[in-house]
Amino acid sequence: MNVRTICLAILYDGDATGYEIRKLSVEGEYSYFIDASYGAIYPSLARLEQEKLVTARVEQQDGKPAKKIYSITPAGRAAFIQSMFEKLGEDEFRSEFLLFLRFASELPQSLVEQRLNERIVEIDATLADFDRLKQQHNHPGDAWVIDYGRTCMQAARDYIEAHGDELIALARSDRDDAAAAE
Amino acid sequence: MNVRTICLAILYDGDATGYEIRKLSVEGEYSYFIDASYGAIYPSLARLEQEKLVTARVEQQDGKPAKKIYSITPAGRAAFIQSMFEKLGEDEFRSEFLLFLRFASELPQSLVEQRLNERIVEIDATLADFDRLKQQHNHPGDAWVIDYGRTCMQAARDYIEAHGDELIALARSDRDDAAAAE
């Protein structure tokens, strides 16, 4: 899944500027699909404009820089929907957190415990964010996708709460670790 | 998480060649952390050797190309463990599948249904793979991580089975879609 596709998906729901697209992709409802920077978004939008999949209009603002507002064209909508018919890219999941936990037996107990606690806090924040997103969804499919995410997150949280202790028990006791440091 | 770190993680458990590392990262227990190609692995190993974090020895084989077997050095072990102490990279999750589902209302029912069924099959394959991996794990933390993965996968599967129909109901009926195609 590339920045290009995400730009089309966002513009599918309504006009936006490059700046707004980046915000949505970092903080908003799209942050669970991608995390794109200006350096990727602006050239992407320029290319989409060339290909006539979006159009742009400039809007002057007083006190603020001029905005370049992009709109999706009928051809853009068709191209996006067409891409949903084609073979989808595989889901990708990369977790340095799980790699860390895999090596729990080589790491100090206190660190393993701390990281597990931090993760619970992060998951709670994500769950709260899902609640926020659910208030302001615009697609009929949004609520379903958000609840899907919530279900997976909750399962992860429950697993950590139920079995975190087992992992902490595997870790190096802090006493051993202090001894090894000498 | 980069290829470099994964190479060290794999070599932490025992010697391996570049070829084997790629296999592990694509099919094996590491495929849930990364999916690296030769073009990334070989240069990475060469650099690790320069930095004295791994050593290499060449082993001739009759009928097969010579192997270059890499071993982690004490400095390599220390560097890897040190990297686990430092701030971890964030987990990343990208799902074109969820983007597709989000737009269910714009897509034909038959396609949405098909993709949901395919996903169930994929999840079952992954769950079976987890069973296989659980037989041959070498770290004490492996079983925990595998069960964590299994729990999340199972939750996703259950959710699709329980709520898939709701999403299919949102999709365009195939009759409308045929009409729209004219």
Place this chain on the structure above:
DNA sequence: TCGCACATGTAACGTGTTACATGATTAG
């Protein structure tokens, strides 16, 4: 005999990030 598994490596290419350039307004 066709293609796959074994095995290493490079070069071209794609895609995205980080840092920079520019500049006004507003909130702390």
Place this chain on the structure above:
DNA sequence: CTAATCATGTAACACGTTACATGTGCGA
């Protein structure tokens, strides 16, 4: 007065993929 927000865009860089080059033995 300092930092953040709004706003666009480019250039250097990092990192990774795909395709290619090379070559043997084995199973269908």
